[in-house]
Amino acid sequence: MAATEVSRPLNHLLLTVTNTGSKNCDLTGYPAVRFDEAQSVPPAFEDSKPQAVVTLAPGESGYASVLLAAGDGSGSHGHTAKSLAVFLDKGTSAAHPSLPAKGVYVDDSIGVSYWQSTMADALTW
Numbered sequence: 001m002a003a004t005e006v007s008r009p010l011n012h013l014l015l016t017v018t019n020t021g022s023k024n025c026d027l028t029g030y031p032a033v034r035f036d037e038a039q040s041v042p043p044a045f046e047d048s049k050p051q052a053v054v055t056l057a058p059g060e061s062g063y064a065s066v067l068l069a070a071g072d073g074s075g076s077h078g079h080t081a082k083s084l085a086v087f088l089d090k091g092t093s094a095a096h097p098s099l100p101a102k103g104v105y106v107d108d109s110i111g112v113s114y115w116q117s118t119m120a121d122a123l124t125w
Contacts (some may be wrong), residue, residue: 001095003066003084005104009123013066013104015086015097016119019056027054027062027115031088035081035106042066048113048125063122065113068106075107 002016015033019025030044045067054062069075080103085094113125 001086001097003086003097003099005100006065006123010071011067011069011105012123013068014119014122015064015066016061017056017063017088017095017115018061019058022058024058025056027056027088030112030114031064031086033066033112034085034087034094035104035110036079036083041087042110042112045111045113045125048116050114050116050121054115054117062115062117063119064115065122065125067109067111067125068104070107070109075109078105078107080104081106 004014004016006012006014015031017027032041034041056062069078082099082103083096084099085096087094113122116122
């Protein structure tokens with residue numbers, strides 16, 4: 001699992017998960033993300049729900065985007081987050097991808113896309 005800041009679209013983080021196993025892996029739903037000690041999980045962009053489950057063959061990657069903050073400054077309760085936990089399957093275990101040393105700015109506009117099979121699709125949201 002990797003989390004990468006992207007320059008476009010503005011205020012987005014790209015989550016990349018790679019199947020390192022020897023069998024196909026299904027990515028269902030969307031990742032539940034928690035920055036620092038947040039008490040709630042951001043909502044998903046329902047329009048990003050794919051037509052079918054994203055299935056990763058061994059070595060393939062899947063993607064989701066996280067809108068960190070409103071680009072027009074309309075979000076509130078903003079802060080700089082230093083840690084990230086990503087829950088993949090019913091919250092049973094979390095991945096902890098690194099964030100930039102400076103952290104990432106998040107506000108209450110935060111939202112996530114469903115898992116996508118391409119980076120371009122994930123960054124549409």
